Amino acid sequence: MRRKYKLLTPLLFITPALSLYLFYFLIPIPMSFYFSFFDWDGYSPPETFVGFDNWKEMLKDDIFWNSLIHNFVFVILTLLIQIPLGLGLGLLISMRLKGMSFMRTVYFFPLLLSSAAIGILWKMIYEPNFGALNAFLKAMKLDSLTKPWLGDYSTALGAVYATTSWQWIPFYMIVFAAAISEIPRELYEAAKLDGASSWQSFLYVTLPCLKGTIMVTAVLGITGSLKYFDLVYIMTEGGPGNSTDLLATYMYKLAFNSHRMGYGSTVACGLFIVSFALSYIVYRVYVKGVEVL
Numbered sequence: 177m178r179r180k181y182k183l184l185t186p187l188l189f190i191t192p193a194l195s196l197y198l199f200y201f202l203i204p205i206p207m208s209f210y211f212s213f214f215d216w217d218g219y220s221p222p223e224t225f226v227g228f229d230n231w232k233e234m235l236k237d238d239i240f241w242n243s244l245i246h247n248f249v250f251v252i253l254t255l256l257i258q259i260p261l262g263l264g265l266g267l268l269i270s271m272r273l274k275g276m277s278f279m280r281t282v283y284f285f286p287l288l289l290s291s292a293a294i295g296i297l298w299k300m301i302y303e304p305n306f307g308a309l310n311a312f313l314k315a316m317k318l319d320s321l322t323k324p325w326l327g328d329y330s331t332a333l334g335a336v337y338a339t340t341s342w343q344w345i346p347f348y349m350i351v352f353a354a355a356i357s358e359i360p361r362e363l364y365e366a367a368k369l370d371g372a373s374s375w376q377s378f379l380y381v382t383l384p385c386l387k388g389t390i391m392v393t394a395v396l397g398i399t400g401s402l403k404y405f406d407l408v409y410i411m412t413e414g415g416p417g418n419s420t421d422l423l424a425t426y427m428y429k430l431a432f433n434s435h436r437m438g439y440g441s442t443v444a445c446g447l448f449i450v451s452f453a454l455s456y457i458v459y460r461v462y463v464k465g466v467e468v469l
Contacts, residue, residue, distance in 0.1 A: 205448060211441035218437030230442040239418050240443060243426045244450065246333060250340070250401035250422070251454070258341050259393050262348020267382070269349065270356045280353075287346045295410030298339040302326050302411075326412055329419045336408055336420050343407065344400070348393055355389040356382065395455050402451045423447045 212230050216222040234240050269280045286294065301308045304324035313321050325335040359382065367377045405424035408414070414421035414429065421429075423443060431440030 208441045208444045208448070211438055212445050214438045216438035216441075217435045218431060219435075222438065226438070230439045233439065234442050234446055239421065239426060240423070240446070242418060243421045243423045244446075246420065247402050247404075247422050247450075249333070250337060250404060251398050253337055253341075254344075254397040254401045255394060258345050259348055259390070259397055261341075262345050262393070263352045263386075263390075265345065265349040266352025266356055267378075270353050283349055284346050286343050287350075289343075291343070291406040292410055294339065294343050295407045298335075298342075299326065299411050302335055327416055329416055332412055332416060332420045336411055339411065340404060340407060348397075351393055352386065352389060355386055359385045391458070394458050398454050398458060399451050402447060402454070423450075 211222055213225060213227060214222040215224040215226045215230075265283055269276055269283065289297075302325040304310060304322070304327065307325075309325065310322040313319065323331055325331050363381045363385070364377055367381050372380065403424050404422050405428065408420060408422055409425050409428065412420045414425045418426070424447065427440050427443040427447065430436045430443060434440075
């Protein structure tokens with residue numbers, strides 16, 4: 177009897193979270209695949225079965241492929257910019273230097289803001305006439321560099337990505353700082369006794385101990401870059417044209433602006449397949465690397 181209660185207690189605690197996870201994450205995935213086979217407006221019952229027509233249309237859809245390319249740009253830049261900078265800041269705030277407590281708070285500040293607030297804030301910064309960025313460039317006598325940052329096809333995507341980096345680099349910083357704090361100090365002391373420099377300690381002590389954390393942040397970075405939505409939609413709504421459209425923003429516009437819920441579900445399924453495939457590839461590469469080492 178007591179053993180039954182021991183099993184029941186943790187089950188009761190996890191039931192609310194598990195129910196929300198099932199309702200909002202697991203159940204919608206097969207439902208999206210189901211709706212992708214219908215021509216459905218999202219309001220009336222999905223009765224018009226079209227088979228693979230939505231999938232065929234998606235494969236021929238130039239906006240879909242352009243949006244996917246934009247997502248891949250975000251993925252690559254996240255792996256090359258956000259995660260390395262997060263690691264660097266994590267190392268910096270882990271050092272026992274004067275003023276690091278204050279800097280830790282400053283670096284962490286973007287994570288305290290909602291995506292909506294960040295989108296509005298940076299939209300004001302990029303504003304071509306009264307925005308802070310163009311005002312700064314004019315003050316520095318660099319008027320030729322001023323642009324309508326979010327209204328120019330050549331700069332809109334980069335401007336949006338700079339904002340997402342400002343938002344998410346602190347997250348990676350905190351993750352790496354926590355992982356670094358768990359590395360035994362004895363390893364650094366042994367490396368120092370062997371005559372290792374600070375750079376050598378980083379290469380042969382810190383990095384090997386952070387392999388698991390790097391893999392986790394890489395998967396989080398990839399999946400996060402593939403499903404960016406709120407900040408991008410607030411700043412540009414995918415414009416100008418479709419120059420900043422990602423798969424999530426394109427899917428949203430199809431489903432709720434164009435009332436093509438069936439085709440929007442197809443794009444959502446395509447996004448899920450790409451996210452799952454990339455995450456699996458990163459995981460296998462990590463496992464192979466560990467086996468080699």
